Amino acid sequence: MVPREVVVEPGSLGKPGDVVIVAGPEARHLVRVLRMGPGSRARLKDGCGRAFSATVISAGVSEVRFELHEETECGDDTLPLILMPAIIKGKRMDWLIQKACELGVRCIQPVITERTVSNPARDGSRARRWREIAVQALKQCRGNILTRVNAPMPLETLLDNPPGLRKIMLFEGEEGHFLLEELTETGSGVEIGIISGPEGGFSPGETGMCLQAGFRPVSLGSRILRAETASICAAAQVAAVHAIHCSGPGREGMFNDAGKGP
Numbered sequence: 008m009v010p011r012e013v014v015v016e017p018g019s020l021g022k023p024g025d026v027v028i029v030a031g032p033e034a035r036h037l038v039r040v041l042r043m044g045p046g047s048r049a050r051l052k053d054g055c056g057r058a059f060s061a062t063v064i065s066a067g068v069s070e071v072r073f074e075l076h077e078e079t080e081c082g083d084d085t086l087p088l089i090l091m092p093a094i095i096k097g098k099r100m101d102w103l104i105q106k107a108c109e110l111g112v113r114c115i116q117p118v119i120t121e122r123t124v125s126n127p128a129r130d131g132s133r134a135r136r137w138r139e140i141a142v143q144a145l146k147q148c149r150g151n152i153l154t155r156v157n158a159p160m161p162l163e164t165l166l167d168n169p170p171g172l173r174k175i176m177l178f179e180g181e182e183g184h185f186l187l188e189e190l191t192e193t194g195s196g197v198e199i200g201i202i203s204g205p206e207g208g209f210s211p212g213e214t215g216m217c218l219q220a221g222f223r224p225v226s227l228g229s230r231i232l233r234a235e236t237a238s239i240c241a242a243a244q245v246a247a248v249h250a251i252h253c254s255g256p257g258r259e260g261m262f263n264d265a266g267k268g269p
């Protein structure tokens with residue numbers, strides 16, 4: 008039987024023979040839902056690229072103890088995508104963060120724009136909550152690598168991104184060029200940055216700055232999507248193209264010769 012994968016707190020895996028404790032609601036889930044008990048085999052991952060085979064040595068609804076055995080491979084299962092959503096209100100931003108992490112976005116860089124409803128004093132505590140949401144999302148989807156959630160930055164500071172980043176702007180004013188076309192034209196192994204606006208959209212000045220900085224405007228279709236819908240729709244398209252590209256030779260036939268998807 009394939010050992011059950013369990014994501015533990017980042018950085019909590021040490022060396023063979025160590026005991027790792029899972030406590031609280033996660034322990035209850037392991038025992039009540041997954042029926043884990045003493046002797047159950049598992050593969051523990053910490054979201055930072057480390058994984059160990061392990062065995063349950065004691066199990067209760069408040070805590071489950073695992074003994075680590077040998078370390079195993081834990082590849083990077085994130086998408087080559089830096090998602091740069093303008094900060095939006097409360098729960099909608101939490102939802103955007105959670106879904107982007109489930110999809111395996113490599114990094115989320117929240118952006119402060121002219122029309123962002125943001126309070127710099129609160130941004131620090133919001134970033135901490137978003138990082139906790141990322142950890143919980145990784146545990147839920149049993150991913151290998153934790154999505155990095157950066158502290159919010161003003162748009163202007165993001166325009167000259169790391170060199171080599173394919174910069175894409177979700178722009179509802181664009182009519183002739185769609186995101187999926189852009190992705191299929193993107194060379195393989197290229198990291199992508201996708202920026203999206205807040206509830207009130209980018210200001211004309213910001214749109215000009217992004218275009219000037221080399222962001223390519225793309226459409227997600229004729230309908231005006233909510234900010235969080237647009238970001239997740241874009242991340243899902245990157246995930247789909249990336250999955251097909253990673254599924255092995257011969258599948259890229261659906262993409263044109265110029266690119267092989269991110």
Ligand code: SAM
Binds near residue numbers: 180206230232233
């Ligand atoms: N300008 C919009 C309006 O007229 O209501 C408000 C902005 S929209 C709610 C939030 C963001 O989602 C936009 O800034 C854009 O980045 C993205 N977006 C929404 N619909 C889109 C579409 N059809 N194509 C590309 N991007 C879109």
